Amino acid sequence: MTTTPRTTSRTTAPTATAALLPPLTGIGVGGGSAAGPVARMAAPPALPEPRAVAPDDAPAEAAAARAALAAVAEDLEGRAAAADGEAAGVLAAQAMMAADPALADRAAALTTEGHDAAHALDAAFGAFRASLVAAGGYFAERTADLDDLRDRAVARVLGLPMPGLPDPGHPYVLVADDLAPADTAQLDPATVLALVTEGGGPTSHTAILAKVLGLPAVVGCAGAGRLAEGTRLLVDGATGTVVPEPTAGQVAEAAAREEERRRAVARVSGPGRTADGHAVGLLVNLGALPELPAAAAADSEGVGLFRTEFLYLDRTTAPTAEEQRAAYRNVFDAFAGRRVVVRTLDAGADKPLPFATAPGEPNPALGVRGLRTARRHPALLDTQLAAIAAAARDTAADVWVMAPMVSVPAEAAAFAEQARAHGLRTAGAMVEVPAAALRAGQLAQGCDFLSIGTNDLAQYAFAADRMLGSLAGLLDPWQPALLDLVRTAAAAGAAHGRPVGVCGEAAADPLLALVLVGLGVTSLSTAPACLPEVRAALAAHTLDTCRRLAGLALSASDAETARTAVARAAEAARATRTAEPEQTPPAAEAAARTAPAG
Template identity: 50%
Template sequence: MVLNGVGVGRSVAVGPTLRMPEPLSEPVDEVATEPQQEAFARVQAALTAVSEDLSARGEKAGGQAQDVLNAQALMAADPTIVEDIEARLGDGKTGERAVFEAYAGFRDLLVQMGGYMAERATDLDDVSRRVIAQLRGVPAPGIPESDAPFILVAHDLAPADTALLDLGKVMGLITREGGPTSHTAILARSKSIPAIVGVEGAENLADGTLVVLDAAAGTVDTSPSEADVLDARQRIAERAALAAAPLTPGALADGTPVPLLANLGSADGAAEALAAGAEGVGLFRTEFLFLDASAAPTVEEQYVEYERMLRAFVGKKVVVRVLDAGADKPLSFLNDAPEENPALGLRGIRALRASEQILIDQLTALARAEEAVNGAGVLGAGRHGGGGAGERVDLWVMAPMVADADDSEYFTTVARELGIQVAGVMAEVPSSALVADQIFETADFVSIGTNDLTQYTLAADRLLGSVANLQDPWHPAVLRLVGMLGRAGRDAGKPVGVCGEAAADPLLAVVLVGLGVTSLSMTPAAIADVRAELARHTTVEAEALARAALKATSASRARTAVSRLAAANAVG
């Protein structure tokens, strides 16, 4: 029997399954017998203990996982939730029930908001369970212990569990919930763990079931033959050899260069990206400076972080995305007004246009950082004691959620006035593809965010498991929009990159290049697989694969058609 889901990465795993323990039972809604003051003191102690534990886990995990766990630690100490808990205790609830209801209320609110905030709902559930376990004096359910390696099966995984997985024991992940941009998927991809999320029927897998997990195909074979197992083990060995191969620039088989860049959330990931062979940064997310702040960071505060990132990539290109926030990532100093549909509200460049000083400060800090690193400002090398051209960093800056030429003209004009030399836009809204020729009149480049582009094209929330099958960048409708952007870039003589999760899918990466994409940016762990797949195809073959995908009538059929043609080309 074969179960299907959304594969994360290109890896394969073979082994017995082991299930996550069932979550703690829901606290009974009964009248409290403990005095309110004592109950509140116990709850506060539990909240503090959980917050400290999550912070400690984050420090141990480091990198992207640390950012996720630090955000969870803040949830455990959130004063609004603490006030809600205290009010429920005053209404006669027990400590456990008050915690459960307070976090559940906020979780439901985030789910209704959709987008980025909906992604935090699972995190809130995890914090709630950990606090309740602390109150009960029992361990919070976590990764099961095993003397032998196993493939973990769970309803879903909390960031605190995924971040500290023992890679010597956990060979792969299978979850019932989650989509390609859930925290389970993101952290699995960053750790190069083969995973399949959104697997219907995963809950029926018994412990000890030998399975073949094929992330590339998005399948879990629950009754593999001996030949299937041998084939999977061979593929695992081939990938290990691939990872150990010398690092080379990304290119097609005919030598056409396709730079492979890294998506980073802070400068802390620079060393890992360079070690993986990243040729620069294709998406530097600046939100980490803003999301946990009560006020917008100053120019100086931003400058320090930007300079640190740029210095790590001297001699390479760094593409920075200005603040991507708004109603779906509410910031009190930007826009926290409630909206009926935040995913379609005041976000990205729209929010920055409404609060222009935040944009001006950010661009000013970026321009200062570039000048400091290059040591020559914008007029020439060496004027302020800097080195030669080979030691310069190539800074590109782009705006998120650009819908049309007016957005593009606004952003690029402001950016250039403040000293940014290369200013571009992100194409995440279908309208940007429809008027790409107009956008290229002012933008120096376009970077396609395939996660949101897919979400908006197919009207499928990218964080909602029930429509995960629609949240697939292989869909011909999405690929046609990418092709429109590729053609417009070629006609204008300007680059078109992809910085969404689609770039991390090796075969899809070839299709994207066939559609006119000139660079690919991804999590560093995916670079080796993408580099190897590109090297198997010429430009002519990539264009043929793209045409095959565009002719398909669904995402699954596009994937199948391209896979078959690629296999035929390899045999030929």
């Protein structure tokens, strides 16, 4: 992960706009800090005045519209083939949308009504966009994809420059209202120093990929739209602050902090431990096989969240048991001797499947999703558990399974019983809805472990769509009410001798990791690039300090107050510990040698 402060030698005089702007704040992701000049996303292509199309000319306009869509799809397919991991999946999904024959047919039909190719494409995308907005949830989130495809197709048919990432010829801080998935997937950390977006939230594509790339980023940053091209910024992904036209002293101070953090990260490796030897399992999230090499190479204790949806997406039928077994075995072999926690199919809501998801649900996020899918299609879960068990045989990996979207204790117990019937020894439940957190003790009695998904738990606790950027503040994982639910689940797990992990985006924040451990969480699972800083943060603080920090966060009135109070207290505790002679109590030495990571 990039932790060294990065700046560009380009200097710019403060603009009038920048001089009037105070520091901006948003949600910090990605960690680290960087300084450099603003470069903004290229503007979408402007539509010319409509041209009346005679009936005889309609076929040519229709052909032009189809050709533009095909060219966009081909370009995205090529970029997907050259990419890997999450970027490849994002680009491939966009290519499929551009190649949708229904979209091309709609644009062609509009040309017969007298529209020129550019306006036919614009109207066709507009109709599809309205449908997605009306559907809400996952579908509404895909409007950003459609807007990007519309811009690309219109630019192609008009012969205009393709919209997308700027290329000013020097490193820059990318500023945008939001980033389309195709653009986010193509970010080059050698050129893009940091990201600032006015929209987006902690679970957006921008936020997730910023963490993967190790880029400092601030999303949901109000006022970012007023930052002029060339304005020099200091972006701090840890604090979520953006300083226009920083002084040399501010940049130097940020650089010093980054250098200290870099040294702290380099000093620590191996299993997660607090400063006094309390074990905290540090694991990676895995969402697709192209991510496997980097995930397996990470200094982790295994996989805390193996998302299996990649096997099911973009298909008209479910994968066979043998297809699944082969994919799972690849992962288990790569993590021989380590734990792999497999999440069973989480279909529905943001991952609709034609063979598993009922169309037309008025609110998919509150409908048949996750484990509930097994009620309608029991063979899906049964086949998957059989495939996982078959792949786990004769492997050196410690294979666990867990069910998503568990709501009541009976579901957890039934899932665990079904998993054990297939020969899977360790079965758990995800805590993603408040009901599961509030009855976590009863859930723990029926299964072997609990795993908290903070993204969905926040969505349901605050009745805030996790895909809606305007509600990003409610979805901030520092919200004290969310942390209360985490504490409840962790305490219930401890009372029944069950490990309780966190596998949501909250686990990637080194400062929040301290709070989570203080709340009783026994393991943290996140993107591989985020583990070094989380490990270093734990090593710099005792368990007692983590508990004190957790108390500060819980007593705060809101997320920002919690974050600020914990940051100040953690820095004071770190400074005090650094000033003291280093000594390891005998009890801590024993704990470090023997304590297992939960």
